[in-house]
Amino acid sequence: MSKSFVFGVDIGATWVRVAISDPSGNIVIKDREPIDTSSNLVVSKQIEKIGRNLCQRVDREPGDLSGIGIASAGPMNRKEGKLVNPSNIPLGEVPLAGPLEKSFDTKVELINDGVSAVLAESKYGAGQEYDNLVYITISTGIGGGVIVDDHLLIGKNGNAAEVGHFTIDEEEKLKCGCGRKGHWEAYCSGSNIPDFVRTSLESIEPEARNSPLLEEKKKAFRDFQPRDLFEYAKGGDELALNIVEEIGRLNAIGFATVTEAYDPELITVGGGVALNNPELILEPIRKKITDHTQNEVPEIKITPLNEENVLYGAIARALTLSENLR
Numbered sequence: 001m002s003k004s005f006v007f008g009v010d011i012g013a014t015w016v017r018v019a020i021s022d023p024s025g026n027i028v029i030k031d032r033e034p035i036d037t038s039s040n041l042v043v044s045k046q047i048e049k050i051g052r053n054l055c056q057r058v059d060r061e062p063g064d065l066s067g068i069g070i071a072s073a074g075p076m077n078r079k080e081g082k083l084v085n086p087s088n089i090p091l092g093e094v095p096l097a098g099p100l101e102k103s104f105d106t107k108v109e110l111i112n113d114g115v116s117a118v119l120a121e122s123k124y125g126a127g128q129e130y131d132n133l134v135y136i137t138i139s140t141g142i143g144g145g146v147i148v149d150d151h152l153l154i155g156k157n158g159n160a161a162e163v164g165h166f167t168i169d170e171e172e173k174l175k176c177g178c179g180r181k182g183h184w185e186a187y188c189s190g191s192n193i194p195d196f197v198r199t200s201l202e203s204i205e206p207e208a209r210n211s212p213l214l215e216e217k218k219k220a221f222r223d224f225q226p227r228d229l230f231e232y233a234k235g236g237d238e239l240a241l242n243i244v245e246e247i248g249r250l251n252a253i254g255f256a257t258v259t260e261a262y263d264p265e266l267i268t269v270g271g272g273v274a275l276n277n278p279e280l281i282l283e284p285i286r287k288k289i290t291d292h293t294q295n296e297v298p299e300i301k302i303t304p305l306n307e308e309n310v311l312y313g314a315i316a317r318a319l320t321l322s323e324n325l326r
């Protein structure tokens with residue numbers, strides 16, 4: 001049996017996850033820690049610490065490590081292996097590949113988490129039979145990964161599929177986490193749905209309806225979460241249903257733009273907002289997408305992979321690195 005192994009790393013807004021994988025892509029052991037944002041240099045040290053600890057626990061020599069794949073939300077400079085003002089981590093430039101290459105004397109590759117997820121979908125998930133595949137996450141933010149003609153799109157800096165920053169509202173009513181207006185993520189992502197609901201209700205006369213959303217409005221939407229909107233909609237509240245329908249229309253514009261740009265056979269969808277409300281998110285998209293794209297509409301379904309898809313994509317990338325070394 002080969003002694004070699006790889007690290008897959010998933011950097012999110014909340015957690016740093018590290019896994020040791022065998023050469024076949026099976027996770028041997030994994031661990032996670034809350035991300036330490038006390039300094040931009042500390043994230044790579046945290047990955048090193050978790051990685052060395054995992055090696056100890058399963059009796060592997062760090063010297064036998066044959067590659068590290070790191071997936072993170074962008075934006076990033078892939079060639080320099082660093083994050084650049086990541087929208088959900090409050091740090092400026094975060095160098096990752098350089099310090100880890102030095103510590104472990106191995107190749108390190110940094111990829112976007114959406115790119116990582118589509119890679120996992122293609123290797124282990126619903127995309128195994130497809131050459132043209134898009135993965136979209138509707139989560140805290142909105143992100144994506146794209147495979148066209150069996151070719152993974154990466155881009156000059158690794159940001160080829162930042163679909164959440166497609167402009168879907170030319171009136172630019174809402175502001176995105178990136179600072180620009182009118183972006184898809186500013187309307188339909190988990191962190192921005194409360195703002196969308198608040199804006200939508202500005203024109204509603206309180207006397208005109210009897211809805212729990214108007215109670216939320218009175219409380220200035222304190223503690224209001226996206227799940228509250230979907231719960232009210234599932235309970236049959238008409239106002240909540242109308243807003244969910246409008247979110248669906250905006251999502252359909254996003255999915256239609258993706259369809260125009262990449263002509264996929266399949267779009268798989270993940271992320272907490274979609275996974276917790278599959279019908280309320282996907283049905284309006286399926287219904288409205290033809291209003292906005294002239295291309296043949298792809299199959300649209302929830303990803304069968306769990307939240308580890310990003311980690312599996314990072315492992316797949318690390319294994320490609322280690323194969324190239326042989």
Ligand SMILES: [Zn+2]
Nearest residue numbers: 165176178183
């Ligand atoms: Zn944006």
